[in-house]
Amino acid sequence: MKLIINNLTKSFSKKEVLNQASFTFDQGFVYALLGRNGAGKTTLFKLINESLDKDSGEVLLSENGKTEPISFKDIFFMVSEPELPKFLTGREFISFFIEANRENIKDLGTIDDYLKLVDLEVDDSNRLIQDYSTGMKNKLQMIMFLILKPKVILMDEPLTSLDVLVQVQMKKIIREIHKDHIIIFSTHILQLAKDICDKIVLIHDKKLTPVDGLLKDDPNFEDTIVSLLASDAEASEIKRIEENLGESHE
Known part of the structure:
Protein backbone atom coordinates (compact mmCIF):
# COMPACT_ATOMS: atom_id res chain seq x y z
CA MET A 1 0.00 0.00 0.00
CA LYS A 2 1.27 3.45 -0.95
CA LEU A 3 0.15 7.04 -0.39
CA ILE A 4 1.11 8.99 -3.49
CA ILE A 5 1.43 12.78 -3.43
CA ASN A 6 1.60 13.85 -7.06
CA ASN A 7 2.47 17.43 -8.08
CA LEU A 8 0.50 18.97 -5.22
CA THR A 9 0.20 22.75 -5.36
CA LYS A 10 -1.48 25.12 -2.90
CA SER A 11 -1.49 28.89 -2.49
CA PHE A 12 -3.26 31.26 -0.11
CA SER A 13 -3.94 34.48 -1.99
CA LYS A 14 -0.51 35.31 -3.49
CA LYS A 15 1.47 33.16 -1.05
CA GLU A 16 2.43 29.77 -2.48
CA VAL A 17 2.86 27.04 0.14
CA LEU A 18 3.41 23.96 -2.04
CA ASN A 19 4.57 23.93 -5.64
CA GLN A 20 4.23 20.61 -7.47
CA ALA A 21 5.27 18.69 -4.37
CA SER A 22 5.54 14.94 -4.91
CA PHE A 23 6.41 11.98 -2.71
CA THR A 24 5.36 8.36 -2.15
CA PHE A 25 4.82 7.08 1.41
CA ASP A 26 4.91 3.30 1.92
CA GLN A 27 2.99 1.10 4.33
CA GLY A 28 4.89 -0.20 7.34
CA PHE A 29 6.94 2.90 8.04
CA VAL A 30 6.59 5.85 10.38
CA TYR A 31 7.62 8.99 8.51
CA ALA A 32 8.79 12.14 10.24
CA LEU A 33 7.63 15.23 8.39
CA LEU A 34 10.08 17.94 9.35
CA GLY A 35 9.94 21.61 8.48
CA ARG A 36 10.23 25.02 10.01
CA ASN A 37 7.17 26.52 11.68
CA GLY A 38 4.98 27.70 8.85
CA ALA A 39 6.58 25.56 6.15
CA GLY A 40 3.21 23.97 5.35
CA LYS A 41 3.09 20.74 7.38
CA THR A 42 -0.48 21.28 8.59
CA THR A 43 -1.51 22.52 5.15
CA LEU A 44 -0.22 19.29 3.59
CA PHE A 45 -2.22 17.19 6.07
CA LEU A 60 -3.74 8.82 -4.41
CA GLU A 83 -11.74 19.59 20.35
CA LEU A 84 -13.96 16.91 21.88
CA PRO A 85 -17.49 17.19 23.33
CA LYS A 86 -17.02 18.42 26.88
CA PHE A 87 -20.46 17.31 28.06
CA LEU A 88 -19.67 13.60 27.54
CA THR A 89 -17.51 11.31 29.61
CA GLY A 90 -14.62 9.63 27.85
CA ARG A 91 -16.49 6.32 27.86
CA GLU A 92 -19.67 7.93 26.48
CA PHE A 93 -17.67 9.58 23.72
CA ILE A 94 -16.02 6.32 22.65
CA SER A 95 -19.41 4.58 22.67
CA PHE A 96 -20.87 7.38 20.52
CA PHE A 97 -17.86 7.22 18.18
CA ILE A 98 -18.31 3.48 17.69
CA GLU A 99 -22.00 3.84 16.87
CA ALA A 100 -21.36 6.70 14.44
CA ASN A 101 -18.70 4.71 12.58
CA ARG A 102 -20.10 1.21 12.90
CA GLU A 103 -20.13 0.49 9.15
CA ASN A 104 -16.40 1.30 8.85
CA ILE A 105 -15.24 -0.74 11.84
CA LYS A 106 -13.84 -4.26 11.64
CA VAL A 122 -11.61 3.29 34.22
CA ASP A 123 -12.31 6.06 36.75
CA ASP A 124 -10.92 8.64 34.32
CA GLY A 135 -2.77 14.00 27.26
CA MET A 136 -6.04 12.30 28.20
CA LYS A 137 -7.79 13.83 25.18
CA ASN A 138 -5.01 12.53 22.96
CA LYS A 139 -5.50 9.07 24.43
CA LEU A 140 -9.12 9.29 23.24
CA GLN A 141 -7.83 10.23 19.78
CA MET A 142 -5.59 7.17 19.84
CA ILE A 143 -8.56 4.99 20.77
CA MET A 144 -10.38 6.45 17.78
CA PHE A 145 -7.76 5.34 15.27
CA LEU A 146 -7.23 2.01 17.05
CA ILE A 147 -10.96 1.37 16.52
CA LEU A 148 -11.07 2.54 12.90
CA LYS A 149 -7.76 1.02 11.80
CA PRO A 150 -7.40 3.59 8.98
CA LYS A 151 -4.93 3.00 6.18
CA VAL A 152 -3.29 6.40 6.65
CA ILE A 153 -2.68 8.09 10.01
CA LEU A 154 -1.64 11.75 10.00
CA MET A 155 -0.25 12.97 13.32
CA ASP A 156 0.20 16.74 13.56
CA GLU A 157 2.62 17.36 16.43
CA PRO A 158 0.60 15.14 18.81
CA LEU A 159 3.29 14.75 21.48
CA THR A 160 4.47 18.33 21.81
CA SER A 161 2.48 19.33 24.91
CA LEU A 162 2.32 15.95 26.65
CA ASP A 163 4.13 14.83 29.77
CA VAL A 164 6.93 12.29 29.54
CA LEU A 165 4.83 9.28 30.62
CA VAL A 166 2.11 9.92 28.03
CA GLN A 167 4.75 10.45 25.35
CA VAL A 168 6.27 7.05 26.13
CA GLN A 169 2.84 5.37 26.01
CA MET A 170 2.02 6.96 22.66
CA LYS A 171 5.41 6.07 21.19
CA LYS A 172 4.89 2.45 22.21
CA ILE A 173 1.47 2.27 20.53
CA ILE A 174 2.75 3.89 17.33
CA ARG A 175 5.56 1.36 17.07
CA GLU A 176 3.20 -1.55 17.78
CA ILE A 177 0.73 -0.69 14.99
CA HIS A 178 2.93 0.86 12.31
CA LYS A 179 3.30 -2.24 10.11
CA ASP A 180 -0.40 -2.12 9.18
CA HIS A 181 -0.55 1.59 8.29
CA ILE A 182 1.10 4.51 6.59
CA ILE A 183 1.93 6.88 9.45
CA ILE A 184 3.16 10.43 8.89
CA PHE A 185 4.31 12.18 12.03
CA SER A 186 4.70 15.95 11.86
CA THR A 187 7.01 17.44 14.46
CA HIS A 188 9.53 20.20 14.96
CA ILE A 189 11.23 18.27 17.80
CA LEU A 190 14.13 16.46 16.18
CA GLN A 191 14.66 14.02 19.05
CA LEU A 192 11.09 12.74 18.59
CA ALA A 193 11.80 12.16 14.93
CA LYS A 194 14.83 10.08 15.84
CA ASP A 195 12.98 8.13 18.55
CA ILE A 196 9.79 7.24 16.68
CA CYS A 197 10.28 7.43 12.95
CA ASP A 198 11.82 5.12 10.37
CA LYS A 199 12.19 7.66 7.59
CA ILE A 200 12.43 11.43 7.35
CA VAL A 201 10.89 13.76 4.79
CA LEU A 202 11.53 17.50 4.72
CA ILE A 203 8.89 20.02 3.70
CA HIS A 204 11.08 22.80 2.44
CA ASP A 205 11.06 25.36 -0.36
CA LYS A 206 7.49 24.21 -1.21
CA LYS A 207 8.64 20.65 -1.95
CA LEU A 208 8.78 17.26 -0.21
CA THR A 209 12.32 15.93 0.00
CA PRO A 210 13.52 12.65 1.56
CA VAL A 211 16.54 12.58 3.83
CA ASP A 212 19.12 9.80 3.66
CA GLY A 213 18.04 7.17 6.19
CA LEU A 214 21.57 6.85 7.54
CA LEU A 215 21.48 10.46 8.70
CA LYS A 216 19.10 9.62 11.56
CA ASP A 217 21.90 7.77 13.38
CA ASP A 218 24.56 10.33 12.59
CA PRO A 219 25.91 12.32 15.58
CA ASN A 220 25.47 15.49 13.52
CA PHE A 221 21.82 14.72 12.71
CA GLU A 222 20.34 17.83 14.32
CA ASP A 223 22.91 20.23 12.89
CA THR A 224 22.45 18.76 9.41
CA ILE A 225 18.65 19.05 9.49
CA VAL A 226 18.86 22.62 10.76
CA SER A 227 21.24 23.58 7.96
CA LEU A 228 18.97 21.97 5.34
CA LEU A 229 15.99 23.98 6.56
CA ALA A 230 17.75 27.25 7.36
CA SER A 231 17.06 28.94 4.02
CA ASP A 232 13.25 28.80 4.27
CA ALA A 233 12.72 32.56 4.48
CA GLU A 234 8.96 32.36 3.88
CA ALA A 235 8.17 30.10 6.83
CA SER A 236 6.89 32.74 9.23
CA GLU A 237 4.51 34.23 6.65
CA ILE A 238 3.04 30.82 5.75
CA LYS A 239 2.62 30.08 9.47
CA ARG A 240 0.63 33.28 9.89
CA ILE A 241 -1.66 32.33 6.99
CA GLU A 242 -2.22 28.82 8.38
CA GLU A 243 -3.12 30.22 11.80
CA ASN A 244 -5.57 32.71 10.30
CA LEU A 245 -7.13 29.98 8.21
CA GLY A 246 -7.55 27.78 11.28
CA GLU A 247 -9.30 30.60 13.12
CA SER A 248 -11.68 31.13 10.20
CA HIS A 249 -12.80 27.48 10.42
CA GLU A 250 -13.54 27.63 14.17
Whole structure:
Protein backbone atom coordinates (compact mmCIF):
# COMPACT_ATOMS: atom_id res chain seq x y z
CA MET A 1 0.00 0.00 0.00
CA LYS A 2 1.27 3.45 -0.95
CA LEU A 3 0.15 7.04 -0.39
CA ILE A 4 1.11 8.99 -3.49
CA ILE A 5 1.43 12.78 -3.43
CA ASN A 6 1.60 13.85 -7.06
CA ASN A 7 2.47 17.43 -8.08
CA LEU A 8 0.50 18.97 -5.22
CA THR A 9 0.20 22.75 -5.36
CA LYS A 10 -1.48 25.12 -2.90
CA SER A 11 -1.49 28.89 -2.49
CA PHE A 12 -3.26 31.26 -0.11
CA SER A 13 -3.94 34.48 -1.99
CA LYS A 14 -0.51 35.31 -3.49
CA LYS A 15 1.47 33.16 -1.05
CA GLU A 16 2.43 29.77 -2.48
CA VAL A 17 2.86 27.04 0.14
CA LEU A 18 3.41 23.96 -2.04
CA ASN A 19 4.57 23.93 -5.64
CA GLN A 20 4.23 20.61 -7.47
CA ALA A 21 5.27 18.69 -4.37
CA SER A 22 5.54 14.94 -4.91
CA PHE A 23 6.41 11.98 -2.71
CA THR A 24 5.36 8.36 -2.15
CA PHE A 25 4.82 7.08 1.41
CA ASP A 26 4.91 3.30 1.92
CA GLN A 27 2.99 1.10 4.33
CA GLY A 28 4.89 -0.20 7.34
CA PHE A 29 6.94 2.90 8.04
CA VAL A 30 6.59 5.85 10.38
CA TYR A 31 7.62 8.99 8.51
CA ALA A 32 8.79 12.14 10.24
CA LEU A 33 7.63 15.23 8.39
CA LEU A 34 10.08 17.94 9.35
CA GLY A 35 9.94 21.61 8.48
CA ARG A 36 10.23 25.02 10.01
CA ASN A 37 7.17 26.52 11.68
CA GLY A 38 4.98 27.70 8.85
CA ALA A 39 6.58 25.56 6.15
CA GLY A 40 3.21 23.97 5.35
CA LYS A 41 3.09 20.74 7.38
CA THR A 42 -0.48 21.28 8.59
CA THR A 43 -1.51 22.52 5.15
CA LEU A 44 -0.22 19.29 3.59
CA PHE A 45 -2.22 17.19 6.07
CA LYS A 46 -5.37 19.18 5.37
CA LEU A 47 -4.91 18.68 1.63
CA ILE A 48 -4.48 14.94 2.14
CA ASN A 49 -7.67 14.62 4.20
CA GLU A 50 -9.54 17.07 1.95
CA SER A 51 -10.35 19.66 4.59
CA LEU A 52 -8.58 22.09 2.23
CA ASP A 53 -9.05 22.24 -1.54
CA LYS A 54 -6.01 21.61 -3.74
CA ASP A 55 -5.06 24.13 -6.41
CA SER A 56 -3.72 21.26 -8.49
CA GLY A 57 -2.19 17.82 -8.13
CA GLU A 58 -3.41 14.51 -6.75
CA VAL A 59 -3.45 12.51 -3.54
CA LEU A 60 -3.74 8.82 -4.41
CA LEU A 61 -3.83 5.51 -2.59
CA SER A 62 -2.31 2.50 -4.32
CA GLU A 63 -3.29 -0.95 -3.03
CA ASN A 64 -3.63 -4.44 -4.51
CA GLY A 65 -2.76 -3.22 -7.98
CA LYS A 66 -5.30 -0.37 -7.97
CA THR A 67 -4.46 3.31 -7.72
CA GLU A 68 -7.25 5.80 -7.10
CA PRO A 69 -7.94 9.09 -5.28
CA ILE A 70 -7.74 8.59 -1.55
CA SER A 71 -11.03 8.39 0.34
CA PHE A 72 -11.74 10.34 3.51
CA LYS A 73 -12.62 7.09 5.31
CA ASP A 74 -9.08 5.80 4.76
CA ILE A 75 -7.54 8.65 6.78
CA PHE A 76 -7.34 9.60 10.44
CA PHE A 77 -6.02 13.08 11.22
CA MET A 78 -4.74 13.37 14.80
CA VAL A 79 -4.26 16.95 15.96
CA SER A 80 -2.22 18.24 18.88
CA GLU A 81 -5.12 19.99 20.66
CA PRO A 82 -8.31 18.01 19.95
CA GLU A 83 -11.74 19.59 20.35
CA LEU A 84 -13.96 16.91 21.88
CA PRO A 85 -17.49 17.19 23.33
CA LYS A 86 -17.02 18.42 26.88
CA PHE A 87 -20.46 17.31 28.06
CA LEU A 88 -19.67 13.60 27.54
CA THR A 89 -17.51 11.31 29.61
CA GLY A 90 -14.62 9.63 27.85
CA ARG A 91 -16.49 6.32 27.86
CA GLU A 92 -19.67 7.93 26.48
CA PHE A 93 -17.67 9.58 23.72
CA ILE A 94 -16.02 6.32 22.65
CA SER A 95 -19.41 4.58 22.67
CA PHE A 96 -20.87 7.38 20.52
CA PHE A 97 -17.86 7.22 18.18
CA ILE A 98 -18.31 3.48 17.69
CA GLU A 99 -22.00 3.84 16.87
CA ALA A 100 -21.36 6.70 14.44
CA ASN A 101 -18.70 4.71 12.58
CA ARG A 102 -20.10 1.21 12.90
CA GLU A 103 -20.13 0.49 9.15
CA ASN A 104 -16.40 1.30 8.85
CA ILE A 105 -15.24 -0.74 11.84
CA LYS A 106 -13.84 -4.26 11.64
CA ASP A 107 -12.75 -6.53 14.51
CA LEU A 108 -14.25 -4.33 17.21
CA GLY A 109 -13.09 -4.91 20.78
CA THR A 110 -14.74 -3.75 23.99
CA ILE A 111 -14.39 -0.21 25.28
CA ASP A 112 -12.46 -1.56 28.26
CA ASP A 113 -10.03 -3.28 25.87
CA TYR A 114 -9.26 0.05 24.23
CA LEU A 115 -8.94 1.85 27.56
CA LYS A 116 -6.30 -0.67 28.60
CA LEU A 117 -4.40 -0.26 25.33
CA VAL A 118 -3.84 3.45 26.01
CA ASP A 119 -3.60 3.15 29.81
CA LEU A 120 -6.66 5.29 30.45
CA GLU A 121 -7.98 4.44 33.92
CA VAL A 122 -11.61 3.29 34.22
CA ASP A 123 -12.31 6.06 36.75
CA ASP A 124 -10.92 8.64 34.32
CA SER A 125 -13.06 7.23 31.51
CA ASN A 126 -16.16 8.04 33.57
CA ARG A 127 -15.18 11.69 34.05
CA LEU A 128 -16.41 14.50 31.82
CA ILE A 129 -14.05 15.37 28.98
CA GLN A 130 -14.13 19.00 30.12
CA ASP A 131 -11.93 17.89 33.03
CA TYR A 132 -9.43 16.04 30.82
CA SER A 133 -5.84 17.09 30.29
CA THR A 134 -4.46 17.35 26.74
CA GLY A 135 -2.77 14.00 27.26
CA MET A 136 -6.04 12.30 28.20
CA LYS A 137 -7.79 13.83 25.18
CA ASN A 138 -5.01 12.53 22.96
CA LYS A 139 -5.50 9.07 24.43
CA LEU A 140 -9.12 9.29 23.24
CA GLN A 141 -7.83 10.23 19.78
CA MET A 142 -5.59 7.17 19.84
CA ILE A 143 -8.56 4.99 20.77
CA MET A 144 -10.38 6.45 17.78
CA PHE A 145 -7.76 5.34 15.27
CA LEU A 146 -7.23 2.01 17.05
CA ILE A 147 -10.96 1.37 16.52
CA LEU A 148 -11.07 2.54 12.90
CA LYS A 149 -7.76 1.02 11.80
CA PRO A 150 -7.40 3.59 8.98
CA LYS A 151 -4.93 3.00 6.18
CA VAL A 152 -3.29 6.40 6.65
CA ILE A 153 -2.68 8.09 10.01
CA LEU A 154 -1.64 11.75 10.00
CA MET A 155 -0.25 12.97 13.32
CA ASP A 156 0.20 16.74 13.56
CA GLU A 157 2.62 17.36 16.43
CA PRO A 158 0.60 15.14 18.81
CA LEU A 159 3.29 14.75 21.48
CA THR A 160 4.47 18.33 21.81
CA SER A 161 2.48 19.33 24.91
CA LEU A 162 2.32 15.95 26.65
CA ASP A 163 4.13 14.83 29.77
CA VAL A 164 6.93 12.29 29.54
CA LEU A 165 4.83 9.28 30.62
CA VAL A 166 2.11 9.92 28.03
CA GLN A 167 4.75 10.45 25.35
CA VAL A 168 6.27 7.05 26.13
CA GLN A 169 2.84 5.37 26.01
CA MET A 170 2.02 6.96 22.66
CA LYS A 171 5.41 6.07 21.19
CA LYS A 172 4.89 2.45 22.21
CA ILE A 173 1.47 2.27 20.53
CA ILE A 174 2.75 3.89 17.33
CA ARG A 175 5.56 1.36 17.07
CA GLU A 176 3.20 -1.55 17.78
CA ILE A 177 0.73 -0.69 14.99
CA HIS A 178 2.93 0.86 12.31
CA LYS A 179 3.30 -2.24 10.11
CA ASP A 180 -0.40 -2.12 9.18
CA HIS A 181 -0.55 1.59 8.29
CA ILE A 182 1.10 4.51 6.59
CA ILE A 183 1.93 6.88 9.45
CA ILE A 184 3.16 10.43 8.89
CA PHE A 185 4.31 12.18 12.03
CA SER A 186 4.70 15.95 11.86
CA THR A 187 7.01 17.44 14.46
CA HIS A 188 9.53 20.20 14.96
CA ILE A 189 11.23 18.27 17.80
CA LEU A 190 14.13 16.46 16.18
CA GLN A 191 14.66 14.02 19.05
CA LEU A 192 11.09 12.74 18.59
CA ALA A 193 11.80 12.16 14.93
CA LYS A 194 14.83 10.08 15.84
CA ASP A 195 12.98 8.13 18.55
CA ILE A 196 9.79 7.24 16.68
CA CYS A 197 10.28 7.43 12.95
CA ASP A 198 11.82 5.12 10.37
CA LYS A 199 12.19 7.66 7.59
CA ILE A 200 12.43 11.43 7.35
CA VAL A 201 10.89 13.76 4.79
CA LEU A 202 11.53 17.50 4.72
CA ILE A 203 8.89 20.02 3.70
CA HIS A 204 11.08 22.80 2.44
CA ASP A 205 11.06 25.36 -0.36
CA LYS A 206 7.49 24.21 -1.21
CA LYS A 207 8.64 20.65 -1.95
CA LEU A 208 8.78 17.26 -0.21
CA THR A 209 12.32 15.93 0.00
CA PRO A 210 13.52 12.65 1.56
CA VAL A 211 16.54 12.58 3.83
CA ASP A 212 19.12 9.80 3.66
CA GLY A 213 18.04 7.17 6.19
CA LEU A 214 21.57 6.85 7.54
CA LEU A 215 21.48 10.46 8.70
CA LYS A 216 19.10 9.62 11.56
CA ASP A 217 21.90 7.77 13.38
CA ASP A 218 24.56 10.33 12.59
CA PRO A 219 25.91 12.32 15.58
CA ASN A 220 25.47 15.49 13.52
CA PHE A 221 21.82 14.72 12.71
CA GLU A 222 20.34 17.83 14.32
CA ASP A 223 22.91 20.23 12.89
CA THR A 224 22.45 18.76 9.41
CA ILE A 225 18.65 19.05 9.49
CA VAL A 226 18.86 22.62 10.76
CA SER A 227 21.24 23.58 7.96
CA LEU A 228 18.97 21.97 5.34
CA LEU A 229 15.99 23.98 6.56
CA ALA A 230 17.75 27.25 7.36
CA SER A 231 17.06 28.94 4.02
CA ASP A 232 13.25 28.80 4.27
CA ALA A 233 12.72 32.56 4.48
CA GLU A 234 8.96 32.36 3.88
CA ALA A 235 8.17 30.10 6.83
CA SER A 236 6.89 32.74 9.23
CA GLU A 237 4.51 34.23 6.65
CA ILE A 238 3.04 30.82 5.75
CA LYS A 239 2.62 30.08 9.47
CA ARG A 240 0.63 33.28 9.89
CA ILE A 241 -1.66 32.33 6.99
CA GLU A 242 -2.22 28.82 8.38
CA GLU A 243 -3.12 30.22 11.80
CA ASN A 244 -5.57 32.71 10.30
CA LEU A 245 -7.13 29.98 8.21
CA GLY A 246 -7.55 27.78 11.28
CA GLU A 247 -9.30 30.60 13.12
CA SER A 248 -11.68 31.13 10.20
CA HIS A 249 -12.80 27.48 10.42
CA GLU A 250 -13.54 27.63 14.17
